[in-house]
Amino acid sequence: MCNKKGKIGFNIIISFIVIIVITFSIIGFFVYSNWKNTLDRVVSQEEKDTNESILQKMDEFINEPLNINETNYNLFKRSILDINNKDQRDSYFAGVVEAHKKYIYSYSYGTESGEYYGARRNLNNDVEVIENNESTGGSSYYYSTTKDLTAGRFMEKTEKFDPRTRDWYTIAKEAKKPVFSPIYRHFVMNDLAISAAYPIYNNAGVLEGVLGTHITLSRINSFLKGITKDRKATAYIIERKSGELVANSLEKSNFQTLPEGKTKRISIGEMNNKSVSEAYERYKTDSNNNFVIERENDKFHVTITKFNREGLDWLIITSIPESQFTIDFVKSVRFSTILSAIALMLAIMIYRKNIELILKPIYDLINVTEKFSKGDFSYRARVFRNDEIGKLSTAFNNMADQLHNFINTLEDKVKERTIELEKINEEVIYLSYHDQLTGLYNRRYFDEELRRIDTDGNYPLTIIMADVNGLKLLNDSLGHAMGDELIKKAANIITTVCGKNGVVARIGGDEFVILLPSTGSVEVESILRDIKSKAAGEKVGFAEISIAFGYEVKTHKGEQIENILKKAEDNMYKTKLLQRPGIMGKTFEAIINNLNEKNKTEEVHSRKIADICVEIGKALKMNETDIGELKTAALLHDIGKIAIKDDILKKSGKLTEEELEQFKSHAEVGYRILNTTEGLSEISKYVLSHHERWDGMGYPKGLKGTEIPLQSRIIAIADVYEAMTRETNYRTALSKEVIIENLKKIAGTQIDPELVMIFIEKVL
Structure with missing residues (x-):
């Protein structure tokens, strides 16, 4: 008893612990799942917002020089601007740069003859106009601007400069359409730059020159930092093929100046950001654009977005650390786990005490059931108290009484159920071999009986095929209920005449087959005459009963029974074909007469x-x-x-x-x-x-x-x-x-x- 007691109590305690743990686990799972889904949505939205903000800013930044070129294209195309009028020319170029100080560094126009005019911002952010033509000897002269934006005092002279040799000029000339130049180190500003170039053709289609709007790329660093700072994210813009930096949110330089004065572009791999570098390398192989990279106890959500314009093939890479969204949740989980463990220990202690009180009457009930299982059906359990355990003891006693009665009457019940099952089995067998509508044998029975009856003792063996005429017409006119009535009447006539001498089966909708053992042609003809005589004058609704017959006789074992069946069927169809016109006419006439009578x-x-x-x-x-x-x-x-x-x-x-x-x-x-x-x-x-x-x-x-x-x-x-x-x-x-x-x-x-x-x- 002690062992049983210990085992039951132990099992209940273990069950309680398992239930509590499972419950906490399920709750924790759903809490974690909901939190994880929320985290994924927040991170996804943060990625989306960051990328959209960067793309919007990039569109503004890159579209500005394109819009400037597009807006001013017609001034050159239609010769509205007199390029040889110095004051008009200087105020025009200076005005464009002054109006777009926020975005562009310089705006210029190079001609096919080598002339170069424009305006720029100097190191002090003041606007200067540029003149380079035959009068300057091929050098570029820079002048400050007056209040009316015309040329003021001379500021600087540079080495000889031919715009036709510049990348932005040559690439626009080759493309014959607006295009961006490759990135280059600006020869004045300590910065990388690109130029939006627009070729100008006269009405004859001859190139006159190229408009160039020139922008420095360090401005992109500033707005990238502004977008990513509050989001604790990092952003890079690189050239897709080379991986070289265009801009970054860290405000680091995107290039290096080597001791010999050459410029070296910095690649994304040199930025000491392993998560971004890994995402870029994976992007090059599988072209996926969203990555989750695990680094240093954190996950980085990296998104790579293409940014393309004519001449530009860039990638925008953003990296957002997941830890900024998870740190508070992790603290809450740790605190909740400690509280749950303390609560579980207290619950186990209280639960154990209650179990000892509850199980005491159960142990007595166990003792009673052991005696009962040994065949002492007269023994009954004691009821200690009127609670659930007491009701269980009462129920046990009632069960013992009923079991005693059941054992005494079991044999009678078994006999009764056996009779019922045999009856059901007979019904199933009957249904499996009979047609439900007519009560005749069905196709399954016919096939089995045909094989059984095909023996020497039954020859001559006759197979008669029968087909009820006019069934479809009756179904179409009076409905299928009348059609069923026609089938049942035809079945009754056939069964009445030859049911005692052979096997009658319904094998299709309107088709019947009759097996007549030890029956020759003379007897068959007599049987068919009897059937036709009995059917004469019988009607279903307005239609007279008409049946087409065909038969064949097997006289010796050498004939295949399948061929005999096929010949009987063919003979029946020949008869049906010959009878069809007369039968259809009679049926049709009956329909008309019946309608007129109605x-x-x-x-x-x-x-x-x-x-x-x-x-x-x-x-x-x-x-x-x-x-x-x-x-x-x-x-x-x-x-x-x-x-x-x-x-x-x-x-x-x-x-x-x-x-x-x-x-x-x-x-x-x-x-x-x-x-x-x-x-x-x-x-x-x-x-x-x-x-x-x-x-x-x-x-x-x-x-x-x-x-x-x-x-x-x-x-x-x-x-x-x-x-x-x-x-x-x-x-x-x-x-x-x-x-x-x-x-x-x-x-x-x-x-x-x-x-x-x-x-x-x-x-x-």
Whole structure:
């Protein structure tokens, strides 16, 4: 007992600890997941905002010289600016530089003859104008500017300078379009620079010169620092192919001046930023533009964005440390973990004391169950108190009573269940071998029986194939319920005649097969005559029962039973083919007679419409064949009403929505009946569309205008006219004048406007 007690208590304590740990773990997981998702969103948004800010600033910075060139291009193109007028020229160039001091260093124009004019900012940020032509001997003269921005006093003379040799000039000349020059070390400013060059062509397409707007790149350092400072991020702009710096947010120099005076560009790998260098190297191989690089107990989110202009192929690289977003969370997690551990220890101590009190009556119940398991069913548990444990003891006692009764009655229950299972099994076997509709054997049983019965003792063995005629027509006209009734009646007739002598099976929708062992041709013919005699006069609805038969006899073992079955089927189809015209005609005639019996006025209505259609056909000068076809269609246009209930056809009041939908179906039913009747498939199309309207609001297809067959449009006019001339219980026939007025009102909406005018003018 002590061992059990210790084990149960230990297990409960362990379970409690596991539950608590799992609960804290799940909560911690969701807290961490939510925090991680939030962190990812914050970092992603920070990356996005940083990149968008840099791109916006870069667009402003780079687009400025392009816009200056584009704005001033026409001044040179149209010779509005007189380049030889010194005062006009100097004030123009100085004005452009003065207006765009924030962005550009200098603005100039070099000609194909080697002249060079412009303006620049000197080291003191004052604007100076530049003159370089034949009068200066090829050297560049720099002049201060007056208040009106014309040349003032002479400031400086430089060595000979030919703009045509400069990269910005030659690259624009080669490209024949606006373009940026490669990055170069400015020969005056201690800075890297690029030039936006714009070639100027005269009306003859000859190059006259190149406009150049020159900017220094150190300004990019400043705005990169301004964008990244508050975000604790780092940003670099480099040339994509070489990896050489264009600008950086650290305000470090992007180049070095070597002792011999040469300029050495600094690459991204020399910036001592391993996370950025690694991201750049990975970018070159897989072209991904977002990287998370782990370095020195921190993660750096590095984004690389392309920045391209004509002549510029740069990359913008931003690096954001993740630690700035995680440090507070990590502190909170540590504090929460310590508090949770203390709370868990206190909970375990309290829980252990409670378990000892709760488990005491359980141990007694365990002792009782051990005795019960050894077969002492008379022993019952003591109820210590009226709590959950007490209820458990009571439930145990009740269970013991019931178990005692169950054991005594178990044998009877087993017998009862066995009988039920056997009955169910018999039903399953029956359903697996019988057709549910007719109760005959099904295809599965037939296949097995055919193999079993194909033995010497059963020869001659006859196979009869039977096919019920007119099933599809009956289904289409009166519905599948009547079709099922036809199948059941046919099955009953066949079974009555030959069910005792052979095996009858339904193997398809309207197909039956009969196996007759020890039966020859003479006996088979007698059996078939009996079946046909019994079917004669039997009807389902309006249709007489007609069955097509074909048989074949196997007389010796050498014949393949599959071939005998195939021949019987072929013989049946030959018979069906020969019988088809007569049967279809009888069925069709029965449909018409049945319809006329259902509604005595239907025949008169159809004949009147047929006569009107003939007159319209003559007015349209249709040939005799077409008029005959039109008349037949008119006579049969409402044949589909055979499927409509009598109470709907004879209802004098307004039809309900459901009744109206059923009434509308008569056009489609008529189409299906005629389409399956030999020689009437073309007419079926006219019957299908005789309730379509000229405006497309008719049924069943919503055809409009000339989409509706001509014959259907003629029947529609005749139908409307006949309705107006017919006397009913609630209305007298309309006069000719009123009829003509009404026909004109619905012309172009309900009926064909041209046909109705021909009808009015030539028929009425």
